[in-house]
Amino acid sequence: MGLDQVYKLVKFYSPNCAISVNHTIVYKEGERNAALPSTMTEDNKYYFQYFPSDFRLWDPKLITRYDKKQYLHKGQSYYLPYEHTICLSSRWNWFQKSTELPIRSVDELEELFYWSTDNDNCLVVNVPPDQTGRIREYEANAVIELGKRLGLKKASPCLKTVSLFRQKHP
Secondary structure: OOHHHHHHHHHHHOOOOOOOOOOOEEOOOOOOOEOOHHHOOOOOOOEEOOOOOOOEOOOOOOOOOOOOOEEEEOOEEEEOOEEEEEEOEOOOOOOOOOOOOOEOOHHHHHHHHHHHHOOOOEEEEEOOOOOOOOOOHHHHHHHHHHHHHHOOOOOOOOHHHHHHHHHHOO
């Protein structure tokens, strides 16, 4: 089954589900040399490696502030925002080790949030469970504190928070 078939199937059962594959964008059409996020600063210069897609990602790299969002597939231009994916720990791991890892400070997480969402992109913070399937209390508390700082409320989009940031930091 090809990516286009998987995409259609997922959208059939869950139309609002956002779908992507790591390293979605390449330098040349038909090649597998994935474009680095730091180079994506021109519209319609790069191509889809995996199509269709709802967003770009390259874990754990961050995009530049000058990120552009128009990418080519078979001669057509498509809008594609970027998803920044980071771990709560400053080490790159999506699963919790047997020993507790230090986590990023709430100040750093807040800065990463604003950096990531400043150009209409998004941020995903991985908060991994331990071997019992539970999230450690100190990790949960950090994410809760970040949410309070950002003024996030349950079942409410954070677009207002981003807009306020842009007004303060043009």
